């Protein structure tokens with residue numbers, strides 16, 4: 263059994279700021295019993311330090327790289343190997359978080375973890391649309407850090423196509439990864455988040471953030487599988503928010519505009535620019551550049567969304583203690599809420 267959540271909760275309460283508690287085999291400087299009596303002595307210890315609880319060793323560290331409240335959180339980013347997820351993982355590490363990079367592409371997750379620092383990240387191979395795989399991810403997080411403060415449910419796919427022609431398999435794959443997976447991720451990781459609230463005596467709020475899309479707010483021509491799954495995601499966000507509020511878990515969505523520079527759009531073989539050119543979605547477009555110009559001209563701010571734009575929304579949501587169940591557009595003015 264991992265004592266990390268209880269140890270971390272107690273430290274959250276006594277230090278008033280987050281710490282990272284990881285299982286280790288290092289030699290302890292302080293031995294504590296399972297009930298953690300005597301843990302007050304930790305306040306005077308210079309961190310990082312190795313502490314044994316009931317014979318199990320944990321490294322306790324804190325971060326001082328930033329004053330932002332996000333610093334020191336333990337986060338998981340699904341789909342963290344590339345695109346928005348990779349940018350989010352990097353931004354969170356830069357802010358002093360410990361980040362699980364969880365992706366179907368295990369090699370990509372491992373490479374991103376090595377690039378960002380193996381002391382501040384941990385790669386996990388996961389299929390977010392498979393319940394056993396998501397449960398195994400939760401178990402791994404429980405084993406390594408015990409605690410978790412921030413879930414960024416970001417993994418997603420696009421299968422564009424006309425409702426008159428799209429095959430059911432493509433529609434269902436989109437639904438499984440963009441919609442069903444958010445249920446699985448919340449089901450299996452929500453408990454770890456709730457425990458932070460409980461063990462901190464109700465003093466600590468945690469977050470689930472779904473990276474949704476502007477296509478979760480307005481329909482998308484010849485892209486119904488995607489838009490439908492993203493609209494559904496907003497319904498899950500609102501409903502999970504109502505339930506999880508009693509566990510100190512805020513649940514919100516971020517709805518970015520198009521990330522033209524990321525691989526989803528710009529991949530030269532299977533990127534959306536190529537897909538939309540080939541499906542004839544943009545009337546009169548003859549090149550990828552024509553498709554890009556068509557989309558950029560729809561944005562009042564005349565550019566696509568970037569990882570930094572999405573990160574600023576994440577910081578806002580985490581720091582804002584008085585909001586839940588919202589869908590926050592990050593679209594350069596392309597989608598305006600009523």
Ligand SMILES: NC(=O)c1ccc[n+]([C@@H]2O[C@H](COP(=O)([O-])OP(=O)(O)OC[C@H]3O[C@@H](n4cnc5c(N)ncnc54)[C@H](O)[C@@H]3O)[C@@H](O)[C@H]2O)c1
Nearest residue numbers: 341343344345346365366389390416417418475520521526
């Ligand atoms: N790119 C955009 O223009 C844009 C705009 C708005 C919203 N979004 C949303 O942002 C999120 C990320 O998009 P992106 O553009 O970075 O995509 P991307 O294709 O560049 O990266 C997606 C990542 O998710 C991983 N992934 C795919 N299926 C998975 C699964 N079943 N389990 C675990 N990991 C899986 C992939 O391996 C990949 O690393 C998606 O939810 C997408 O809908 C993207």
